[in-house]
Amino acid sequence: MPEYTLKLRRYLPESGEAPYWEEFKIDLEGTRSVLDGILQAKDRDDGSIGIRCSCRAAICGSCGVRVNGRPTLACHTHLDKAAEASSDGTIQVEPMGNMPVIKDLIVDMDAVHWKKMRRVTPWLIPEGDPP
Secondary structure, three states, X not given: OOOEEEEEEEOXXXXXXXXXXXXXXXXXXXXXEHHHHHHHHHHHOOOOOOOOOOOOOOOOOOOEEEEOOEEEEHHHOEHHHHXXXXXXXXXXXXXXXXXXXXXXXXXXOHHHHHHHHHHOOOOOOOOOOOO
């Protein structure tokens, strides 16, 4: 089974320390997702890794991260493709850059995303009196 190296950006704002990088060895098939690799590292190596995921089917967007500097969904990105796109074969994973970081790869979606969604009126408003 192939072995991949995940380089995760770790950060805990309450600690007062600067963000740092930590590497994890993953042994999964290349067709598995980066999210599966992160979850394996969380399960086997460090249970404190923070990642948000929900549907695991590229629908909800909660696992949005930057892989090798490019924004993507962790559940939709294959390990082999991410390793090929990397300059040194290490898959670099960091949180999205447009939202405040809560912990590790978890960002505060309320700060930007959900505020914009609440401003949208998802129905038509007719002119004049209702029929």
